[in-house]
Amino acid sequence: MENSRPLDALNRARDKKVIVELKNNKQYLGNLKAFDIHINVVLENAEERVDGEVKRKLGSVFIRGDTITIISPE
Amino acid sequence: MENSRPLDALNRARDKKVIVELKNNKQYLGNLKAFDIHINVVLENAEERVDGEVKRKLGSVFIRGDTITIISPE
Amino acid sequence: MENSRPLDALNRARDKKVIVELKNNKQYLGNLKAFDIHINVVLENAEERVDGEVKRKLGSVFIRGDTITIISPE
Amino acid sequence: MENSRPLDALNRARDKKVIVELKNNKQYLGNLKAFDIHINVVLENAEERVDGEVKRKLGSVFIRGDTITIISPE
């Protein structure tokens, strides 16, 4: 039964460090604080990376779900 | 329980200064006055930035949700 | 309570001059006569601008919501 | 009350000559015979223009709503 729904995987990653990648190729690394069925996501202690380079430190960031391609625990 | 839904994070940012980034790479900085479940957003005392440069001062601006990638408190 | 929903901001702009910007970078200036929850918009006494230049005078124009990025009172 | 909903403006344009512009920059001029809530549109005595030049005469044309940016009475 474990792992049967995709959102269960996000739930297990809650409060853990994840990488979120967007359709525009930006990456956001941070602690997964919240998500919903649209895959809207909130990260804390986030940083933005482009081509592997850190571009910005962002305390907290809300990412709109429809712009996301993948989410993976670090 | 804190932080469990993404819109809660937007709610805590209400009346605070945020940066909103769009799929077209424009950025809008201003005070978050309103948002809804589509992530339509209203900022006040807003300015538009492109490539980090201020392009325009906008008193109030309505931003359509489906054009937004991220929202982050300043 | 004031300003709590994004459509309230559009409602306060009704009959006032606004600028509407589209994903294709065109801008429409005119008096906001109507809008709906899809952010379909009708302007009157509208003009179209591209790169800041007036291209056309349009008496009345219906703008489909999903093509809009921002709406701002002049 | 007049003009309060965007579809009212389309309704007033019914049977009148309108210009419909698409995301692919094509323009269709013709008499507005029908529309629905998706902004699917039917024009009659239509012609297609690209960059202001008439490309084709089309007796009747059905235009899918999600490809439309603006509709304006001539």
Added chain:
Amino acid sequence: MENSRPLDALNRARDKKVIVELKNNKQYLGNLKAFDIHINVVLENAEERVDGEVKRKLGSVFIRGDTITIISPE
């Protein structure tokens, strides 16, 4: 009353020869055999044209609605 809904126009074109144009600029000519509210369409005795040139003969073709820009009777 005639012509009041866009799908009525498609209904009158049923079994007649139509041209269907897609967002990718391909054109399909054939007899309109079926359509639905999503504007999914089935043509028979269809041919595919690109830039006005016949590329392929297709006996029957199902065209997904969200890829269509216009449909016009020949």
Added chain:
Amino acid sequence: MENSRPLDALNRARDKKVIVELKNNKQYLGNLKAFDIHINVVLENAEERVDGEVKRKLGSVFIRGDTITIISPE
């Protein structure tokens, strides 16, 4: 009555060889084993073609509906 709904045409193609074309211009040929109202499709004994050339043999392939432009029986 025959042929009145687009999905009827897909149903008649079930277990037959079809070509499925995607928005990214890839083509998949194979036996149509399943489809649903979103036009998600499953082919078996499938091969992928790009510009008319066979690129890969795929035993079974699930194709997400919103990426499909056309489906045609061979």
Added chain:
Amino acid sequence: MENSRPLDALNRARDKKVIVELKNNKQYLGNLKAFDIHINVVLENAEERVDGEVKRKLGSVFIRGDTITIISPE
């Protein structure tokens, strides 16, 4: 009856190795652990490939459905 719905094919691939391809041309190979009706997918022991080359090892990866073009068992 077998194979009648596309999601049945995904269900038979559960826990097996699959390749998932995205609109941005990235490929993810891994064991299919979960999927839902939006075709959101979770892979485990995943690796990312671009142009056939392994780019990254990812323990677990959530892939948003609307970015997926095809899923195929290895």
